[in-house]
Amino acid sequence: MGDSLRVAIAGLGTVGAGVVRLIDTNAGLIARRAGRPIEVVAVSARDRSKDRGIDMGRFDWVDDPVDLARHGNADVVVELVGGSDGPALALARATLASGKGLVTANKAMIAHHGLELASAAEAAAVPLKFEAAVAGGVPVIKGLREGAAANELTRVAGILNGTCNFILSKMEAEGRDFADVLAEAQRLGFAEADPSFDIDGVDAAHKLSILAALAFGTRPAFGSVAISGIRHVIAADIAEAAALGYRIRLVGIAEAGSNGLFQRVHPHLVPMDHPLAHVTGSLNAVMAEGNFVGPLLFQGRGAGEGPTASAVVADLIDIARGEYGPPYAMPADALADAEPEAAGERRGRAYLRLTVADKVGVLAEIAAAMRDAGVSIESLIQRGAASDGSVLVVIVTHEGPERAVAHALDKLSGSPSIIGQPMWMHILG
């Protein structure tokens, strides 16, 4: 058995403590599988005295995480500080510059700076790995980089945020409204005190942009992800979708084609016979479609101590084995510069929910706007008025250009018959 792979860990929150616990618990197994032991030698965190339920006193303690980059005794730094910039990025840069490998779970940093870091890792001929940055314990980075590597991938789509999926699943199972379920998720620790990164889709977009770069061999392009979250999904949307044979999921979807690179995170109606419809609770799942393999599905726990630690240590085992290469499968400077797909070029089916005043002529006005914009209506459902006198109108369109739907909604905006903002969700095809 070879020499230990010596690891320094920056950040001892849930995941950092989990990595230490995993390496302790499965040490013998890891050494057998990796061909050599993996050994934590140094750690850094904000609060040295905090009880993390596990002995950190046996490791060299370093106050400034960035100092781990120059730690004399470490081969690899595990960055679990978090945040796209600041100390995490400083540590990542310094680690690669000093010729050490880097493993990170930091999706925000990889989404924003992954290309720079990959170039630096390749220049220094050291590993950079980030399996834990997407879908927690699910080996989907590896699945795309290696498992599906023989394929031209046409699409990658996934449920990438466990908090949103937990909330949507609970709304669905219990018929409750968003705000109510969010508050419960916060009490249970499934949602942050400030949940906006999760529920507004930013976290899923970070992950989607990482997957897209891997899947299509394109430069990471977080800035061109069209993002909207689940804040405006109401219980009635879920009930209407169910009646139509769909579940509502926050789906990140990326496609590369002749129109350019398309990336969107949006609540979608997912048909019941689609595998993503059966992803419930806080699970994550990713589908990829290849020109030879067809559709692949990877599913599992997308967050939490154990799953995230599992992905971090899988990366360390790959490094210990010497089984690693360019982070994005091909050298960073070989990634293509994909233009974002021009807006409005897409076609699809849409779900529209409008809250309208209960008065004569409203349906005619809506129907006329759809007709004039060239939107073909597959079904329209109007339920009786709510206690406040408002009425929900739900429309499912036939397949057509998204531009036409946007045009119809433009026509209706400002109409005194329409109350609040219409909800527009895409139907996953």
Add this chain to the structure above:
Amino acid sequence: MGDSLRVAIAGLGTVGAGVVRLIDTNAGLIARRAGRPIEVVAVSARDRSKDRGIDMGRFDWVDDPVDLARHGNADVVVELVGGSDGPALALARATLASGKGLVTANKAMIAHHGLELASAAEAAAVPLKFEAAVAGGVPVIKGLREGAAANELTRVAGILNGTCNFILSKMEAEGRDFADVLAEAQRLGFAEADPSFDIDGVDAAHKLSILAALAFGTRPAFGSVAISGIRHVIAADIAEAAALGYRIRLVGIAEAGSNGLFQRVHPHLVPMDHPLAHVTGSLNAVMAEGNFVGPLLFQGRGAGEGPTASAVVADLIDIARGEYGPPYAMPADALADAEPEAAGERRGRAYLRLTVADKVGVLAEIAAAMRDAGVSIESLIQRGAASDGSVLVVIVTHEGPERAVAHALDKLSGSPSIIGQPMWMHILG
């Protein structure tokens, strides 16, 4: 870009032609991802003149596949001849002995001779890879060997035979009987003329034993897989299972614990909220449960030209990148020698279907046998008599030792009230 990885292919059936087609179609992409081109240099098959829809004349033709092992111009041999022994095994041995890498889709050969071949590959320091041997295009070998490598795995369970899943799904969707659907599957090319390897569970058992060795770090033990297939599943079983909230699937399951290594391929009742219940048609899926990651699911197309070629070429890309190591994750001589779990030690819930004569006292006889054997009945359903006067009795037991169920069926065997063999299926927990 580096020198080509030069490949010789033995066997030009559906998969072999698919590998050539994939390498042709995605050549540029593969070279970018692998860091160098992958180039077919030589081929061998039984019939040189057969039209395979693709030009094989540009490759060096070798009549005896075993000669590819000594082909002067090849770095890696792809074995697609099939069969556990014979020319496939001769070629595999000769390839590794001559210091070339080996990629194979041959589950029967790996199930029977994988350990010997892994030892030979390790001794020669050359790659041996077999992603395509299990679940076709789904990267589940990689998922266990690498993605889940940080975990102690407690269980691996999967739908590993697309033919069986196609037949069961069709029986379920259309209410038809086994023989009828099998005949249709044969007409459509989803089942072989001699379907016994598939429908009797042998093919799934080959794959299960490969997964178990990877998951648990144990020596492959195909001989200790308990195997039964789907031949005796009748339409009424599927209907009764559906009424109880289950689907019937041929599930391969392996567990490693203090009682030893347990491996079984058997039709199971799968609860509707279990991911394997939603694997329909000819799809394959594998679940693995790790002590940190929790449950992981991998799903996709388990057979056919495109998916199998995708897995073969993924292996070639790993080899071209130099990202490979011991085939079973750890050196072959470090695999543990697991005792098979002693029979009857398992506990679980059972589904029993008995065909009985329609006469007084039969139910009392069955109930007494169950009671005397210590089997606790959760539900018992008796439907009215069929036109031949026989009656189906379906029993679902509470959790208990399998030994007790076997004992009860023993007591009933030979009873003049029981017609034919009872059907016993386990309920997936």
